[in-house]
Amino acid sequence: MDLQIALLLGQDGVVNGAIYALLALALVLVFAVTRVIFIPQGEFVAYGALTLVSLQAGHAPGTLWLMLVLGAAVAAIDGPAAWRQGRRRLAGLLGRQLLYPFVIAALVLGAAPRDWPVLLQVALALVIVVPLGPQLYRLIYQPVAEASVLVLLIVSVALHLALVGLGLLFFGAEGSRTPAFSEASFEVGGLTVSGQSLWVIGASALLIVALYVFFEKSLYGKALRATAINRAGARLMGISTTLAGKLTFLLAAAIGALSGILIAPITTIYYDTGFLVGLKGFVGAIVGGLASYPVAAAGALLVGLLESFSSFWASAFKEVIVFTLIIPVLVWRSLTTRYVEEEE
Amino acid sequence: MKKVSKSLLAAAVAAVCATPALADLNVGVVVSATGPAASLGIPEKNTFALMPTSIGGEKINYIILDDATDTTTAVKNTRKLLTEDKVDVIVGSSITPNSLAMVDVAAEAATPMISMAASAAIVDPVDAKRRWVFKTPQNDVQMSTAIVEHMINAGVKTVAFIGFADAYGEGWYREFAKIAEARKLAIVANERYNRADTSVTGQVLKVMATKPDAVLIAGAGTPAALPQKTLREKGYKGAYYQTHGVANKDFLRVCGKDCEGTFLPAGPVLVAAQLPGSNPIKKVALDYTAKYEAAHGKGNTSTFGAHAWDAGILLQNAVPVALKKAKPGSKEFKAALRDALEGLKNVTVSHGIVNMSAQDHLGFDQRARVMVKIENGDWKLIQ
Numbered sequence: 001m002d003l004q005i006a007l008l009l010g011q012d013g014v015v016n017g018a019i020y021a022l023l024a025l026a027l028v029l030v031f032a033v034t035r036v037i038f039i040p041q042g043e044f045v046a047y048g049a050l051t052l053v054s055l056q057a058g059h060a061p062g063t064l065w066l067m068l069v070l071g072a073a074v075a076a077i078d079g080p081a082a083w084r085q086g087r088r089r090l091a092g093l094l095g096r097q098l099l100y101p102f103v104i105a106a107l108v109l110g111a112a113p114r115d116w117p118v119l120l121q122v123a124l125a126l127v128i129v130v131p132l133g134p135q136l137y138r139l140i141y142q143p144v145a146e147a148s149v150l151v152l153l154i155v156s157v158a159l160h161l162a163l164v165g166l167g168l169l170f171f172g173a174e175g176s177r178t179p180a181f182s183e184a185s186f187e188v189g190g191l192t193v194s195g196q197s198l199w200v201i202g203a204s205a206l207l208i209v210a211l212y213v214f215f216e217k218s219l220y221g222k223a224l225r226a227t228a229i230n231r232a233g234a235r236l237m238g239i240s241t242t243l244a245g246k247l248t249f250l251l252a253a254a255i256g257a258l259s260g261i262l263i264a265p266i267t268t269i270y271y272d273t274g275f276l277v278g279l280k281g282f283v284g285a286i287v288g289g290l291a292s293y294p295v296a297a298a299g300a301l302l303v304g305l306l307e308s309f310s311s312f313w314a315s316a317f318k319e320v321i322v323f324t325l326i327i328p329v330l331v332w333r334s335l336t337t338r339y340v341e342e343e344e
Numbered sequence: 345m346k347k348v349s350k351s352l353l354a355a356a357v358a359a360v361c362a363t364p365a366l367a368d369l370n371v372g373v374v375v376s377a378t379g380p381a382a383s384l385g386i387p388e389k390n391t392f393a394l395m396p397t398s399i400g401g402e403k404i405n406y407i408i409l410d411d412a413t414d415t416t417t418a419v420k421n422t423r424k425l426l427t428e429d430k431v432d433v434i435v436g437s438s439i440t441p442n443s444l445a446m447v448d449v450a451a452e453a454a455t456p457m458i459s460m461a462a463s464a465a466i467v468d469p470v471d472a473k474r475r476w477v478f479k480t481p482q483n484d485v486q487m488s489t490a491i492v493e494h495m496i497n498a499g500v501k502t503v504a505f506i507g508f509a510d511a512y513g514e515g516w517y518r519e520f521a522k523i524a525e526a527r528k529l530a531i532v533a534n535e536r537y538n539r540a541d542t543s544v545t546g547q548v549l550k551v552m553a554t555k556p557d558a559v560l561i562a563g564a565g566t567p568a569a570l571p572q573k574t575l576r577e578k579g580y581k582g583a584y585y586q587t588h589g590v591a592n593k594d595f596l597r598v599c600g601k602d603c604e605g606t607f608l609p610a611g612p613v614l615v616a617a618q619l620p621g622s623n624p625i626k627k628v629a630l631d632y633t634a635k636y637e638a639a640h641g642k643g644n645t646s647t648f649g650a651h652a653w654d655a656g657i658l659l660q661n662a663v664p665v666a667l668k669k670a671k672p673g674s675k676e677f678k679a680a681l682r683d684a685l686e687g688l689k690n691v692t693v694s695h696g697i698v699n700m701s702a703q704d705h706l707g708f709d710q711r712a713r714v715m716v717k718i719e720n721g722d723w724k725l726i727q
């Protein structure tokens with residue numbers, strides 16, 4: 001193995017690691033705020049990428065119908081309460097859950113997004129997939145928000161299986177790719193760097209900075225942090241844990257869908273790709289103890305690099321090596337941190 | 345009013361109970377229509393809907409169950425078909441591990457079974473259990489021979505192998521290595537990747553470091569495109585070979601221009617229209633593609649669905665023979681059907697010509713495979 005190969009592998013590892021890092025951040029965020037281990041995180045990766053593929057092929061993506069159905073369900077459940085709370089509340093709810101999906105559906109069916117520029121298509125794919133996050137939170141997690149971590153985990157597994165099944169129904173069994181955002185490639189010290197991999201790294205870095213600013217500077221970000229630190233205390237301060245949950249899932253869905261859209265030109269995405277990608281992000285998040293954002297991101301980068309180098313040395317055992325990483329990390333964490341009984 | 349609905353209910357119950365009537369012939373089908381092998385199982389499932397609903401004047405019921413590409417579910421479904429639906433013959437499943445597990449169940453119930461999975465181990469050797477089992481897809485060894493033959497003729501001396509890290513890749517490597525060794529073809533690299541991998545850069549760099557004359561990629565469906573695209577991106581200039589596992593339209597769509605000039609062995613049904621008119625397979629294969637495309641759109645036929653169609657053709661030839669000896673639903677009929685399947689001679693199916701014997705429960709010869717090249721985004725017959 002010479003320097004050239006090491007550099008190529010390193011580059012590959014960093015690009016994959018950047019995606020894992022985004023997913024790791026989303027997983028840490030969701031867990032910190034809602035105590036949900038969000039296994040379906042990966043499904044948003046596949047949904048984001050494949051929705052974009054459908055739009056580019058000129059089909060109406062299945063996720064569009066899912067958004068319509070979930071919107072109607074949320075409106076039906078929350079309608080009576082909103083009705084009692086006044087006309088403004090009701091109008092807001094109906095606008096978000098019924099009008100918005102119909103406007104998007106009309107846009108997809110009527111405006112032929114097939115011929116749009118790529119960035120507009122990406123935006124359209126995002127506005128279709130991202131609302132699924134808060135909708136699923138409202139329908140699936142909110143009714144059991146106070147349950148134990150174990151119950152929430154079981155709910156996550158069930159939701160994951162349901163979403164994978166829907167993915168197969170919506171997008172079929174075979175994979176797809178999207179055209180690259182940029183065909184450019186650069187020569188850096190004898191190493192060819194593709195424009196798309198710069199997009200991935202750049203977008204990931206930008207998103208991480210944006211999340212930092214959001215949590216440090218904005219009121220909503222501070223509210224989320226407060227909820228993560230102490231749910232009861234945050235509620236006493238007038239922060240709605242329901243709103244915090246929805247906001248968290250909105251962010252998680254956005255990060256997931258964007259990750260999928262970023263890697264779709266580099267690799268083939270299948271309806272079930274998300275699970276494995278999400279799982280590797282999860283390994284990164286575990287390195288950070290599901291609590292620390294910078295350590296989780298670093299852990300995810302480590303997973304990407306480890307994956308890349310082990311695929312060179314021992315390709316048949318690549319997954320074994322990557323997932324075995326979790327054992328020494330858990331041993332080390334359990335030796336160095338004090339175990340705190342979860343408050344019931 | 346109440347009385348009417350009650351009697352209606354009774355009639356409905358009676359009708360439901362009477363479905364596996366003794367007179368009908370019940371075919372139990374297990375396919376992997378969901379899960380990782382869904383790209384094989386879905387066209388197979390679609391194909392059963394196109395099959396004739398009666399053979400030799402006997403009404404046929406196809407009872408189709410999905411095993412979700414899971415071995416346990418495949419076995420469970422097989423038992424359900426045998427005990428609840430009282431099927432006379434089992435067709436399935438789509439992949440090798442599931443089919444191997446089903447062999448025991450079918451043999452235990454003394455029921456003939458036709459597998460749609462590739463591995464030779466399903467029907468070979470024909471022992472006490474496997475005497476009940478037949479299969480329609482070509483053995484990997486037949487396809488490997490075709491590839492090695494083509495490589496030798498093209499002057500290839502060294503070859504690198506990249507395959508799935510599962511039974512498919514492992515099986516291919518074993519067969520390919522055996523034949524390559526016999527023909528003095530050196531395998532300089534042996535790499536594995538997973539179906540859902542997002543990157544194969546490591547494997548590709550290792551392969552390219554050995555500077556092989558050709559690369560063989562052993563994957564099925566669209567996942568087989570990733571190594572080829574990465575090899576092209578990193579500038580590999582040698583010859584590319586794929587296996588018959590990629591023979592569907594989605595692979596061409598995903599791989600695009602990066603797959604131009606790739607060679608692969610395949611069942612003749614893939615290039616049915618290009619076969620010479622003297623080839624008897626042409627008519628049968630075109631008949632299937634026409635039927636499938638009429639129902640599911642032009643260009644959507646895959647060779648996997650054709651394996652299911654071929655199982656149907658075997659039944660259409662064997663059932664009339666068995667009907668002379670016994671009535672469907674009886675133990676005797678199952679045994680007679682098994683004997684009839686084993687006795688099939690010169691039956692033309694969409695993938696070749698079948699000559700079964702007590703030692704060979706596949707019955708294909710070299711007419712069951714052709715070499716194909718990808719040209720202008722389509723399959724082109726080359727020999």
